[in-house]
Amino acid sequence: MPEHATLPPLSSTPRSTLTRKKNRAAQDRAALHEVLDAALICHVGLVLNGSPVVLPTGYGRDGDTVYFHGSTGSGNLRAAAGGVDVCLTVTILDGIVYARSLNNHSMNYRSAVVHGRARLVEDSDERLHGLRVVSDHLSPGSWEHAREPNAKELASVVVLALDLAEASVKIRAGEPSEEPEDLEGNPAWAGVLPIRTVFDAPVPASYVPAETPIPDHVAHRTPA
Amino acid sequence: MPEHATLPPLSSTPRSTLTRKKNRAAQDRAALHEVLDAALICHVGLVLNGSPVVLPTGYGRDGDTVYFHGSTGSGNLRAAAGGVDVCLTVTILDGIVYARSLNNHSMNYRSAVVHGRARLVEDSDERLHGLRVVSDHLSPGSWEHAREPNAKELASVVVLALDLAEASVKIRAGEPSEEPEDLEGNPAWAGVLPIRTVFDAPVPASYVPAETPIPDHVAHRTPA
Numbered sequence: 001m002p003e004h005a006t007l008p009p010l011s012s013t014p015r016s017t018l019t020r021k022k023n024r025a026a027q028d029r030a031a032l033h034e035v036l037d038a039a040l041i042c043h044v045g046l047v048l049n050g051s052p053v054v055l056p057t058g059y060g061r062d063g064d065t066v067y068f069h070g071s072t073g074s075g076n077l078r079a080a081a082g083g084v085d086v087c088l089t090v091t092i093l094d095g096i097v098y099a100r101s102l103n104n105h106s107m108n109y110r111s112a113v114v115h116g117r118a119r120l121v122e123d124s125d126e127r128l129h130g131l132r133v134v135s136d137h138l139s140p141g142s143w144e145h146a147r148e149p150n151a152k153e154l155a156s157v158v159v160l161a162l163d164l165a166e167a168s169v170k171i172r173a174g175e176p177s178e179e180p181e182d183l184e185g186n187p188a189w190a191g192v193l194p195i196r197t198v199f200d201a202p203v204p205a206s207y208v209p210a211e212t213p214i215p216d217h218v219a220h221r222t223p224a
Numbered sequence: 225m226p227e228h229a230t231l232p233p234l235s236s237t238p239r240s241t242l243t244r245k246k247n248r249a250a251q252d253r254a255a256l257h258e259v260l261d262a263a264l265i266c267h268v269g270l271v272l273n274g275s276p277v278v279l280p281t282g283y284g285r286d287g288d289t290v291y292f293h294g295s296t297g298s299g300n301l302r303a304a305a306g307g308v309d310v311c312l313t314v315t316i317l318d319g320i321v322y323a324r325s326l327n328n329h330s331m332n333y334r335s336a337v338v339h340g341r342a343r344l345v346e347d348s349d350e351r352l353h354g355l356r357v358v359s360d361h362l363s364p365g366s367w368e369h370a371r372e373p374n375a376k377e378l379a380s381v382v383v384l385a386l387d388l389a390e391a392s393v394k395i396r397a398g399e400p401s402e403e404p405e406d407l408e409g410n411p412a413w414a415g416v417l418p419i420r421t422v423f424d425a426p427v428p429a430s431y432v433p434a435e436t437p438i439p440d441h442v443a444h445r446t447p448a
Contacts, residue, residue: 040317040320040419041315041317041331041333043267043269043278043313043315044278045267045269045276045277045278045311046276047271047274047275047276050271050309051271051309051311051339052269052270052271052276052277052278052309052310052311053269053276053311053337053339054267054268054269054276054278054311054312054313054337055313055337056313056315056333056335058331085274085275085276086276087269087275087276087277087278088278089267089278089279089280091265091267091280093264093265096264096362096363098363098366098370098426098442099370100370100371101370101371101372101373101377102355102359102366102367102370102371102372102373103373103374103377103380103381105359105362105363105366105370107265107282107362109265109280111280113277113278113279115275115277131326135326135329138320138329138331139320139322139329142322142326142329143326145412145413146322146323146324146325146326146329146412147324147325147326147406147410147412148326149325149326149327150327153325153327156327157327175427175429175430176429178429178431182371183431186371187436188369188370188371189369189428189432189436189437189438189439189442190428190429190431190432191426191427191428191429191432191438191442192426192427192429193423193424193426193427193442193445194423194424194425194426194427195264195421195422195423195424196421196422196423196424197419197420197421197422198419198420198421198422199417199418199419199420200417200418200419200420201418202322202415202416202417202418203399203415203416203417203418204413204414204415205399205400205402205414205415205416206399207402207407207414208413208414208415212411212413213413214413214415215413218322218413218415218417221417
């Protein structure tokens with residue numbers, strides 16, 4: 001993205017006073033949590049044989065830990081489980097920014113980038129907890145509604161945990177930036193085309209009896 | 225994503241006959257183009273000091289070349305220009321898949337993953353062309369409407385090209401997969417909650433005179 005407002009990384013940055021530093025850090029932390037909670041999927045990057053691989057996946061946040069998972073059949077996630085560093089990025093696109101110059105065209109967005117070493121979750125209680133965190137993020141209410149995983153299904157899933165220790169948030173919002181020459185002498189239209197994610201009416205599966213009501217956690221779900 | 229339908233990679237795969245191979249390759253190529261054309265942003269992964277970095281960015285496709293760009297102030301993209309391998313991933317989320325078991329919960333999505341060495345575009349004509357391709361993808365119509373980049377602005381942008389040589393497409397669509405035990409003995413609701421991206425009414429910038437009409441390329445834009 002050629003142009004955007006940048007919040008400082010969550011790791012400490014030079015500030016004039018400790019009080020301001022603390023306030024800003026808390027604000028950054030809250031913004032990070034908000035972005036992670038508002039997005040639906042993330043993109044996880046890792047290095048395989050020296051080359052980058054970026055894959056979309058589901059995830060969920062519990063405090064300052066992000067859980068994500070994959071099939072044991074996935075070589076990519078097995079590599080992460082072995083201790084490879086990952087970069088987990090979440091992006092919510094909020095709008096297309098039309099400026100009077102092409103160079104100042106931009107996007108409004110909220111993005112979180114988390115760096116760290118993904119930990120393979122091996123404790124059976126934490127594995128179940130991690131899966132629940134991911135489930136509650138992707139499909140809140142399903143954990144109470146659907147059949148819980150059995151032993152064979154649990155064995156087929158890799159659960160990974162990533163701490164929100166080294167993370168940053170970037171947010172661009174509001175109207176276009178313009179050069180002075182465009183503000184004065186350029187009559188082109190400028191503004192923002194807002195982008196929104198919506199859920200359409202749920203579509204029952206063909207094998208669900210017609211009289212089965214759509215449960216509230218699906219029927220009344222709205223984007224975060 | 226724990227479960228999804230997988231199309232074969234675009235690089236050749238064993239097939240029973242040459243004819244089928246050719247047809248399938250053409251279908252894959254068309255699907256790849258469709259996904260790349262339908263998404264708004266991509267996530268680019270690269271390796272910096274041995275660690276993966278994943279960043280959202282704008283892009284555009286011209287034939288079998290993807291162009292993307294960034295500021296010369298971005299160390300990440302300067303690294304890519306120097307010849308670092310990248311992985312460019314595009315994901316469109318189409319729905320949340322609610323199965324009768326938690327393990328078969330999934331997402332409907334279309335995703336394209338492109339691996340390759342990004343080429344720094346240095347020829348001035350191709351630089352302008354690459355910027356136009358990105359602009360036409362992010363904000364079709366803007367190239368004709370807004371002020372073109374001047375020499376200083378052109379100098380501030382890094383333009384990168386990535387060939388669609390090593391690329392794959394994954395698509396999951398349709399209703400949930402279920403275990404036989406859930407089809408027979410589990411009364412839970414199952415189905416798909418469709419997800420869609422919409423554009424809301426354009427918001428003119430504060431400095432645009434009230435009588436300025438919203439141009440057609442913004443007013444009538446619809447998601448791909």
